[in-house]
Amino acid sequence: VRLLDQRCLPATETYVEIDTAAAIAAAIESMIVRGAPAIGIAAAYGAALAARSAHALDPGGWRAAYDAELERLRATRPTAVNLGWALDRMARAAAPLGADPFPALIAEAERIRVEDLAANHAMGASGASLIAPGASLLTHCNAGALATAGYGTALGVVRAAWGAGRLVRVYATETRPWLQGARLTAWELLRDGIPVTLITDGAAAHLMRTRRIDWVIVGADRIAANGDTANKIGTYALALAARAQRARMMVVAPRSSIDRTISTGAGIPVEERAAAEVLEFGSRRVAAAGADAWNPVFDVTPAALIDALVTEAGIVSPPTPQGIAALF
């Protein structure tokens, strides 16, 4: 598995070659790869690698080691449900297998990747249909090609709308603390020739108050059965500002991001990462000595603040439990 190390962008394009499940797990934890769909895909390949090595070590008893590696992969990050969804698929695919499980499992991982790419193109076209000509958009974090198998969820919609000549301007929040907006979203869009204007996270509400923003478009890490949506920290504040300023809020995510086992966002675990990510910048301390930090990296936006949920199986606008159930 060859991963573009997203921590190094945009300064350098560094690829990491990985051939064990443990290294995939470490890559997910350390954010070499990030973005809910991309995490799920990487974990699926990790599962296939786990089966290969477990079978090589013990052709008759590979299943126990395989199952343990799935649990190791599952524990890497708590919020994105695509991770568990992909590993559940890899567990189901392994169930009937006997002799050498690798060919069937690498094929399943490949299917997950290819289906994600197709879903993104479908969502791009579908979401773009909601966008009227002359629109200005705001996106947050990176829900792009880098976060998926390619093309992107929120950025897939941006790409499709741009391609259709409908966009006047695309704004992106820089997205502290990892600066995925400044580093990744800007890098992706500019490579496609789509101009982008960065703002600080705190400037989004002022942007919506003083310049017209038609849609705020984001991805999702986990969507509850009622449409409550966990996404990158700061999304909830964007949704509040959008509602106050009559911008509309679009969540773009494949069905693999929907967790039908939880009825509301209250059931979504929100990952908290190291305080150092806030206190330091590029491993240089910037905060005053002695200061502590709290670093939740996702938040939950209530369904009531979301105008449209765009999936590869259709649009639910506004999201409701019934509308979401009908997607399946």
Place this chain on the structure above:
Amino acid sequence: VRLLDQRCLPATETYVEIDTAAAIAAAIESMIVRGAPAIGIAAAYGAALAARSAHALDPGGWRAAYDAELERLRATRPTAVNLGWALDRMARAAAPLGADPFPALIAEAERIRVEDLAANHAMGASGASLIAPGASLLTHCNAGALATAGYGTALGVVRAAWGAGRLVRVYATETRPWLQGARLTAWELLRDGIPVTLITDGAAAHLMRTRRIDWVIVGADRIAANGDTANKIGTYALALAARAQRARMMVVAPRSSIDRTISTGAGIPVEERAAAEVLEFGSRRVAAAGADAWNPVFDVTPAALIDALVTEAGIVSPPTPQGIAALF
């Protein structure tokens, strides 16, 4: 005039010695000194220095050069009204002067400084009276001793409430792009032994949703006659989140921050600074090459989202045109 270079904090405490109005103007523009009241005070001393040099050059005709220097100082930053307020005072103080204007003008600058310090202590006690025991607070940017003659506006309230044993926890946003929260507010509060937990700007709404925040407490750069308040970019988003999550919003500012010549916030000029402040971090480029940025550094919070305006002449809760007029 001896200024603590706030750009160097918290890494080093570097003082800059200044003896010309032009150097004061440059210090305000380059943010060696920042914070609305502190800018006004620095400009007042700059005016006194201008009178001294103008009188030394031309004892009979110093007034023309003095007036020109006042206009140069007035043009340094557009949003904080304390700047114009202090310079208006220095113009009025100069009007009756003949021979050597410096003694009277340095005395006027000194009065502005001393009155600001007294106002901060009065506001601290007054604002703290609104805070019930066991409270948790969130503040934004730095409205502290560093932003004023001492003690602070918003941080004056924090100091007074902490001293009265009423606070459980103080949160501060890091406040991109200049990180005044991480660099300055944390530095100030920790020097006073007040523990502080930093969050990214985007995490504030999630904080208010998941942990109890009783008050969001901020300073102001300019308050319109109806209570609409310009303050550091991101304040409006905090006010929206506070209203959605039943936290209360307190603006702490001396009457010198109130601009009675404008009826609403629509009349407040919002400064936009260089894109590089967003695109770079410590003069290292972090954003993707080719990305542009929009960098408004203040926003306007509507009076309707403010629960209490605390001034040295009393509290207006909620702020109304009548209540604000009664302060004068």
